[in-house]
Amino acid sequence: MLIDGLQYANWSEKIFRQMREGNVDAVHVTISYHENFRETVLNFERWNRWFEQYPDLIMKGQWASDIDLARETGRTAIFFGFQNPSPIEDDIGLVEILHSLGARFMQLTYNNQSLLATGCYEAEDSGITRMGRQVIREMNRVGLVVDMSHSADRSTIDAAEISQRPIAITHANPFDWSPALRNKKDDVIRAVTSNGGMFGFSVYPHHLKDKTDCTITSFCEMIARTADLYGVSHLGIGTDLCQDQPDSIVEWMRVGRWTKEIDYGEGSAAAPGFPDMPSWFRDNRDFGNIAKGLSDVGMNTDEIAAIMGGNWYRFFADNFGPEA
């Protein structure tokens, strides 16, 4: 069982075929970054077209059971999420509408303050807003998972406590290992995992120790250490793979429509584009390198299976449907 907790690729038949070569059973795909509701609907339409065009390679994922079906039929199940709450605009009713369309994760913020919470690039973290509390309750009710990957620390800890169902950080690494603004400190990871939540390890170079030059050994040792600290059952992979995207897209991710100036985010004026991926993870065919790396640092078969997909499968099964 192989499940990736986040990708934002420039999708194509090539990538769909690479997912099959890599035996990727399911992926959580970002279907909206800064898009509003109406624009997000157009993105769902584009995916519907791909599902119709490539029925032998991919299928829409709505429930964990769809992963079983995907495995039985040799396809990859595509689950959808948002990196920003922009698709719900200021309307709590859109939470259920978007869940009906297939959304299963929603970040309460990207890097900035949102209507719901504070993003990790803001100077002040005011925590979960009034609307944020209402929306978390509604997300809990319908089965839309709170994702705090890009949120600030206090907002994340608050969300983990306010949410009646487990939440997720789908793609990040521990700050102790690589002190990037987007990586997560101990108390944040603990708040999420101790409430049943999931933490997905990113291979996006800006989240890695030594960035592109990070070694597979360093990455896997970090995972093993994180498992010791918080329990292996709360850990998965969330590569943040942005395969084949032009650099205009990393600018869209960082700048959206919220500023007229350039914001380099995790990059810099000297290196504004997408960073090069590490040699051991270029695309969907390389998950085996991570599994082997985990074995090499001493993790056993059950632990590796849990991290590579078993934990996400259980989390999907528990959290995508209406509240029991």
Added chain:
Amino acid sequence: MLIDGLQYANWSEKIFRQMREGNVDAVHVTISYHENFRETVLNFERWNRWFEQYPDLIMKGQWASDIDLARETGRTAIFFGFQNPSPIEDDIGLVEILHSLGARFMQLTYNNQSLLATGCYEAEDSGITRMGRQVIREMNRVGLVVDMSHSADRSTIDAAEISQRPIAITHANPFDWSPALRNKKDDVIRAVTSNGGMFGFSVYPHHLKDKTDCTITSFCEMIARTADLYGVSHLGIGTDLCQDQPDSIVEWMRVGRWTKEIDYGEGSAAAPGFPDMPSWFRDNRDFGNIAKGLSDVGMNTDEIAAIMGGNWYRFFADNFGPEA
């Protein structure tokens, strides 16, 4: 089994309770008249709120099996449809999006020419348009039923022939019985039913012989005669009940936003509002009068059960899912 093929009421707890009193198992509810996509989404939101508020009375219906669940739990399953293709705007991709949200019927026109076909009030009926052919194919693919209740004759016959799956006239009566513009001539009913489609009998007074004064005997004799002509298995009820609506709504139905003048539709300057319902069908508690009336004109138990809901159930089961 009791299924109503069309209602457009001013929904309230009172009406939901009357549906339970009347043992109505399922209703096809108009969720959009002239609304565009974004406005239709707001209407879905309002219904989601009602499903949350009245979980003991109503539930969302998506598949025929939901009617079984509704019966087991003593509720009414609400299925959704549009009286106009306005919710898909000019975007064929919205067909699947709206099916995902729960739409199961879409009229290709209301009374006017649409992007897809010609409405029954136009002077010229040019049949199914280029986009109409594409949209019918897409509706067939995803399981959104073509409803031609308000369409012109040629357009309806064309649609019945072009569609690869059965279509419906959810709410109308035979023109031979009551020559209203909205009622359907023999060749139209034959085209729909001979291709496996359904014809739902309306009790909206403008569709009745002698309007509000129509007798239950006349109505049921007409049904029996229609069964003899086209086969009982193609017939159901589609009351067109507009309970508790203010007269401003019948103006909205007729005028939408397409004209600045008043169009009286089936009414007149002297009687612009909703007509009074016949004495034997005031609301959802009166379906028993129709069943008894059918018995009184000599229909047997199986025939009555088929017309009161069995036929719609079979039609829902066959036509709401993706193409086989």
